[in-house]
Amino acid sequence: MMEKSFNERFQEFDENYQAIKERIAKAAYRSGRSHEEITLLAATKTVPVEIINYAVSQGLTHLGENRVQELLDKYSALDKEHCDLQMIGQLQTNKVKYIVDKVSCVQSLDSVRLAKEISRLCEKEGRVMNVLVEVNIGREASKGGVVPEGLTEFIDEIRLLRGIHINGLMAIPPICSDKKILCRYFSAMRQYYVDIKAKSMDNVDMICLSMGMSSDFPEAIENGATMVRVGSSLFGARAYH
Ligand SMILES: *Cc1c(COP(=O)(O)O)cnc(C)c1O
Numbered sequence: 001m002m003e004k005s006f007n008e009r010f011q012e013f014d015e016n017y018q019a020i021k022e023r024i025a026k027a028a029y030r031s032g033r034s035h036e037e038i039t040l041l042a043a044t045k046t047v048p049v050e051i052i053n054y055a056v057s058q059g060l061t062h063l064g065e066n067r068v069q070e071l072l073d074k075y076s077a078l079d080k081e082h083c084d085l086q087m088i089g090q091l092q093t094n095k096v097k098y099i100v101d102k103v104s105c106v107q108s109l110d111s112v113r114l115a116k117e118i119s120r121l122c123e124k125e126g127r128v129m130n131v132l133v134e135v136n137i138g139r140e141a142s143k144g145g146v147v148p149e150g151l152t153e154f155i156d157e158i159r160l161l162r163g164i165h166i167n168g169l170m171a172i173p174p175i176c177s178d179k180k181i182l183c184r185y186f187s188a189m190r191q192y193y194v195d196i197k198a199k200s201m202d203n204v205d206m207i208c209l210s211m212g213m214s215s216d217f218p219e220a221i222e223n224g225a226t227m228v229r230v231g232s233s234l235f236g237a238r239a240y241h
Pocket of ligand 1: 045066088172213214215230231232233
């Protein structure tokens with residue numbers, strides 16, 4: 001297959017972006033909220049920086065990268081002034097040093113060790129990193145994240161670290177074609193989010209519930225997501241080389 005030109009991909013993005021914004025607005029409406037309460041974060045793995053910058057020029061404000069190396073490769077060319085870059089993929093402790101000064105949030109916080117390393121490096125630079133605690137909502141061995149029953153204890157253990165600030169929760173539910181089961185995962189996430197918020201712990205804010213991807217973001221919004229992470233529905237299917 002011939003690779004698409006940038007112009008074709010720009011056009012494809014325009015159409016996809018409009019459609020996604022409409023679907024977000026409709027799902028927000030169905031859940032009694034305004035579309036302004038939902039942040040669209042573009043998952044940009046494998047997407048060339050030219051396309052990403054075009055997307056930013058069209059109004060996209062939040063980007064998420066998965067892998068440290070890819071983030072570093074794109075970083076210098078990225079239009080950082082007009083977007084907020086976040087880490088959404090699993091992060092190894094020994095790689096934190098490469099990204100602490102480059103992202104506004106680590107969404108994939110899943111261990112005390114990682115929390116301590118982020119905090120240590122941020123404190124050294126006199127800054128505070130926003131983090132989301134990743135929840136392994138399906139209790140899958142293949143996925144990162146804190147198991148739901150350990151969530152409160154985990155948060156309590158890291159919340160007073162001075163270089164991080166807990167801003168919410170993130171989850172990637174199991175792949176599942178049954179929307180009812182999927183919604184059960186999302187609504188369980190919302191319940192954890194609400195329960196933790198109700199505890200009013202120092203240095204813990206529940207202002208971001210990041211869940212929902214291309215295949216399921218409307219269901220995630222209907223179940224309380226405040227941020228959805230969308231990749232292939234925005235940029236087209238990923239081509240891995
Ligand atoms: C790739 C990715 C997404 C987006 O996935 P799509 O199905 O392409 O929308 C969201 N979150 C994370 C953590 C990802 O790695």
